[in-house]
Amino acid sequence: IGSLSFGWPLIVALIVGIAFTALLALLLDKVLFARLRSQGQAIIVVMASFGASMALRSLLEFTFTSRPTYFSRAIQIAMPVGFGIRITPDQIALLLLTAVLVFGVHLLMTRTQTGRSMQALSQNAALARIVGIDVASVVRVTWIIGGALACVAGVMIGVLVQIRPFMGFDMLLPMFAAAILGGIGSIPGAVLGGLIIGLAEAGAVQLIGAEWRAAVSFIILMAVLFARPIGLFGVRER
Structure with missing residues (x-):
């Protein structure tokens, strides 16, 4: 697309990847994190998240090997923008995408009922239940959004650097x-x-x-x- 190193196939793959990662996040929550949350100890959930991430990375390494690969091998010429800073078209595109995502998440958290429910649940889960917030629904939405953003971040790293299981x-x-x-x-x-x-x-x-x-x-x-x-x-x- 224009001077970018990628085209529509990557954008379509990103959309598919977002859906898959969101489903994977929901599955992890159902199988692992939901049971640990019921114990009421946050440190256990944090440690389990590290364990789950290492297991997933090892599974990817076993399936696809640890050999790095690239979305594109096209060479881009960095453009000077002043103060000795140079930037490529890919970096400009990803900065704009980041700004859009940050603004969207900010609006979600501050202007929607779902976002306010997330904040209430993070501060006091018991009180959130008392006032009628559907905790299970909020948790599912949070995992979906988190998984989708993680997928976008991974693709950004892949575009700028390389793709590997432990990237x-x-x-x-x-x-x-x-x-x-x-x-x-x-x-x-x-x-x-x-x-x-x-x-x-x-x-x-x-x-x-x-x-x-x-x-x-x-x-x-x-x-x-x-x-x-x-x-x-x-x-x-x-």
Whole structure:
């Protein structure tokens, strides 16, 4: 499509992948997470999510091998945009898609009954049930949205870098750092936190070397936890 390295087949595949990933998320919740949530211990759910992710990655590696592949091998010429920054058409397209998705999720969480129900459930599940919120329905919608966004994120990484079973593993620490820096539950905070972490890592690669890239995320994460544990846009619970 135009100067992009991909065309309509990838867009169709993305739509199919979103549907498949959403179904997989619902299946995981039914088989694993729903039973663990009933025990009321969040740490167990968190640890189970790590275990499930490793199992799925290993299954993908067994099925498709760990050899990296690419959506496209087309070579793109990066265009200068000022301040020594260069950007490719693919990166511009993905930035626009990210902005649309972030704005859409923000509207969902702040302007719809479903979004308000999600926020209520995250703050107090017992009280949400008392006021008549269909907890099971909200959980299903949350898994569907989460799975769909995870699929889009995976395709973005594949377009910009490469496709391999463990391609998201290196993103775990930066994602946690970005979420905590911006404030858990804040969509604008997550975006700002992601930008700060991304720029910090890119600067570390340029100034002190690529081997220190992960350390930058860890240092920022620890600094935020010590200075402001609720993050930039977080709200203290009362």
